[in-house]
Amino acid sequence: MVWETPYLSYAVRELPKGCQLCVRGEKLVLFTTGKCPRDCFYCPLSPWRREDVVYANERPVKSVDDVIEEAMIQEAKGAGVTGGDPLARLDRTVQYIRALKEAFGEDFHVHLYTTGALATKKNLEKLYDAGLDEIRFHPDLFNPNSKLFKVEIENIKNAFDFDWDVGGEIPSVPGQFERMKWYAEFLDSLGAKFLNVNELEFSETNLRNLLDRGYRPISDESSAIKGSLELGLKLLEWGEENTSLSYHLCTAKLKDAVQLRNRLRRMARNVAKPYMEITEDGTLRFGIAEYDDLDELYEFLVSEAEVPEEWLHINREKGRIEMPEEVALELAEAVEGDVRFFIVEEYPTFDRIEVERIPLP
Template sequence: MVRETPYFSYAVRELPKGCQLCVRGEKLVLFTTGVCPRDCFYCPLSPWRREDVVYANERPVKRVDDIIEEASLQEAKGAGVTGGDPLARLDRTVEYIKLLKENFGEDFHVHLYTTGALATRKNLEKLYDAGLDEIRFHPDLFNPNSRLFKVEIENMKNAFDFDWDVGGEIPSIPGQFEGMKWYAEFLDNLGAKFLNVNELEFSESTLKTLLDRGFQPVSDESAAIKGSLELGLKLLEWGEENTSLSYHLCTAKLKDAVQLRNRLKRMAKKMAKPYMEITEEGTLRFGIAEYGDLDELYEFLVEEAEVPAEWLYVNREKGRIEMPEEVAVELADAVEGDVKFFIVEEYPTWDGLEVERIPLP
């Protein structure tokens, strides 16, 4: 039967190994290129990610050591290799998979997403030899009569020549039930293990396109698309009775409330400085002071306000002095002049995205 998981998602039979690690925040997201043979109208990538760029989580990769550092910071137990289509830069992708396996061992689980357009037997053999554990195919179900779709479907058959987990991964797009059923049966007949279905969401880059096509959000507070979740559940119910595949319906809530939060919590343990508090959401909460001359402010806080120097950190890159929240609260009441105090919450990520700022007093 279709069951609800503890992660706000839905499943039939066993979750793929890649998903098991992902929901616990244990998967590094390794974006090896934004280049892709397709241009799907629902692709959520931002414009700057549609270039030939590499990211490990939020960190731009300038050297291979950036990948190892990010995985270590996260204490990752695996990686999800994505894009674009990682096969569009096959040699780079192969190099990174080998790098992760060499540094973290054979048990470091790596799964990869691909359209299948470039999944020739020769290319798949390179991925397999590099140590790839799981491959997920996302053919263009919207254009089943196109030449590219026929290539994708034919190439998928090559994957079953290798001893790894093979499955599919598709968005749940209202109006596409027949195509989704066809794909599930196709996978099942080939001997695939699973089909992952993702609740469709608006992104900044797809909002206008999806609205123009008649899609609507679930609510004013949600980026999820109306009808997508229900369609996904309908497919799972059908698939349980008509195929032997495992299914996982990955919801918008899972991505935001579970996967991201669990990853942030893992990273926060490594990133948090002594004066920072780790919140339930995995963000870092602390106080800051802003002033034109940071050296002058630091000297004043240590010598005049008698704040212990070990409680203060001068962050020149962000133009502020950081400190424990309670110290900022006390100083905001006591210090007069142009100094501004705030409580901030930030992601413990490479970019340190600020998610909240509270002025004091």
């Protein structure tokens, strides 16, 4: 039976352990490299992520300490290791998995996505010894005549020599039902636990490729591909009848409206300053004042406007003074001159993306 989860997704049987934590915002997203042996036409990675870079969530990583700190801010209970293909930089990936396990214990659940192209028995043994709990294979399913596909399929078999959860993860590509069925049967025959299916989405980088192949968005407001969700549901219904796998259809709405929001809420608790309000969506809301001379403005607000110092914070990097929303509202009415007041809303992430800015009169 296909059932709708509380997270705007669909499932057959139970969700993989990695997904259970992810939908609740409890998984650190550890991107260990943008390098990949493949070039899929639907790859959504941005140009700068296709380089040999490392990120923990939105934080650029220079050392293991950055990864540990980001996991602590998120109060993460696990990590999803992704790329590119993390096996393209295997030693680095192994180092981070081992460090996370040492820092947070064996119960810190780590799953990893790979094409399978580099999943030799020797490489998989290194991942297993580092503490990897779950591995998800995404072979070149929609290009079955490639030499790489044949290597990937053979390498997937190596994963069953180890005591971890093995599954697949593929996009739901309209017109590819038979290939998706074939992969589900292949995994089931090996004794895999699950197959994750992702609703296909447009991104800045795959837009042209998808449009050229005739794919269209479901609406002007959505990045989801028309027919992808329906195909995913069809596969789940077929899979429930014909295989013993668990299935999870991860929707575009889950990623945007549930998983991200839950992660932001967890992070906001640990990064919010006393003058910031945490919104229902997990963003930070507060007032700011902008002026050419921040020190002069700060002195004026404390001495002349009699604003308590603990309510004010000079953010030199962004060229502003931050304060509670109520204080900004009052000052905007009382202070004359070239001082500009705003109410802003930001993500509590490392890059602090601003999602709203309201000018005050």
